[in-house]
Amino acid sequence: MPETLDTIGWGILATGKIARTFARDLTLVPGARLAAVGSRGIDSARSFAEEHGDGSTRAHGSYDALLADPAVDVVYIATPHALHLAGARAAFEAGKHVLCEKPVTLRTADAEEMVRLARHHDRFLMEAMWMACHPVVRELRGELGTGRFGRPLHLTAELGFRVDAPPTDRMFDPTLGGGALLDMGIYPLTFAHLMLGEAHELRGVATLAESGVDLDIAVAGRYPGGAVASLSASMTSWSSRRATIATDLGRIDVGSNFHHPDHAVFTPYDARGPRTEHEVTLTGTEPVLGLGYGNEILEVGRCLREGLGESPLVPHAQTITLLRQMDALRADVGIRYPDDPEGPA
Ligand SMILES: NC(=O)c1ccc[n+]([C@@H]2O[C@H](COP(=O)([O-])OP(=O)(O)OC[C@H]3O[C@@H](n4cnc5c(N)ncnc54)[C@H](OP(=O)(O)O)[C@@H]3O)[C@@H](O)[C@H]2O)c1
Secondary structure (H helix, E strand, O other): OOOOOOOOOEEEEEEOOOHHHHHHHOOOOOOOOEEEEOOOOHHHHHHHHHHOOOOOOEEEEEHHOOOOOOOOOEEEOOOOOHHHHHHHHHHOOOOEEEEEEOOOOOOOOHHHHHHHHHHHOOOOOEEEOOHHOOOHHHHHHHHHHOOOOOEEEEEEEEEEEEOOOOOOHHHHHHHOOOOOHHHHHHHHHHHHHHHOOOEEEEEEEEEEOOOOOOEEEEEEEEOOOOOOOHHHHHHHOOOOOOOEEEOOOOEEOOOOOOOOOOOEEEEEEOOOEOOHHHOEEOOOOOOOOOOOOHHHHHHHHHHHOOOOOOOOOOOHHHHHHHHHHHHHHHHHHOOOOOOOOOOOO
16 A cells, blocks of 8 residues: 555445445446455356446455455455454455445454454455445534534434344344344444544443344433433334434534435524524535445545555544444343353343
């Protein structure tokens, strides 16, 4: 690193739901192309390459073959969480940079190992926390940091949708790291971290499935500057997906889908009530590419061209902090995965 990359060759490892969404946004990013895709099954790789590739995209019937492809500069790992570390290790050993789906691993120790491997092999590593690369979220974070909207004192964020999948789905499978916290709760937790700083204290309550994974979780947090947060994630119900940040000067409402919002609005408040005539609407200082995965892809490209080992938008320390928080919350509410040091619940 750095590398002279006119066009960055992306390799997508696994052909599931998010890999397809990601591939659609990849086509919108200048200076990036889908060089190859790898799947456990060659048919799936071929149909993926046909649908999302540019005609010369190669299809591989194994992850190892994808990682051996010299046209691939950076690998996007889109397997279930429990398999991310093995994928990243193999990618680094093959000399590839890595964008790894969230959460990067099931637990802190494994995330630390992934970061150690990236540094050892001198490769770029970023958690695919696309929310942190989203133009509206970035602008909101910057403006909040200036104090323009007042002192943030109470943040709420909830993310949930019904997972109408068979019990064999990864979302219900403890061996694959299923459950609402790791899949969805990571967004409200990261949102609070981005807006308020690192939590001083987090406490959770959850409803667990028979398999031991959490179906619904609510978290109360205490953050720097006297701020508190109410955060939740659900696999059983369709929550608002909104976030609000109440300050001593007014309130910020983050539009539908706080993790990829089309806008955020600050409404000042005085003793007579909300001052809607003085509302400030944020829409981001750069365009949203596709659903917003394009901005994450752009950020990886920028970092690779600058020879960075990590992105300032999703630094390794943040990824590890969030995993540490989720480890503690799992212990708090009793979610155990089979490979946890204490073993299954
Ligand atoms: N950033 C986001 O917005 C977002 C959204 C959804 C999910 N995610 C993350 O992306 C990851 C994948 O989620 P997904 O919803 O795409 O999952 P999914 O639809 O189940 O796809 C996962 C893919 O991983 C591969 N795989 C390898 N071993 C597997 C195993 N033992 N069981 C199941 N799949 C296996 C399969 O691809 P092949 O058959 O091709 O090998 C499978 O299609 C998760 O870590 C999740 O947290 C991120």
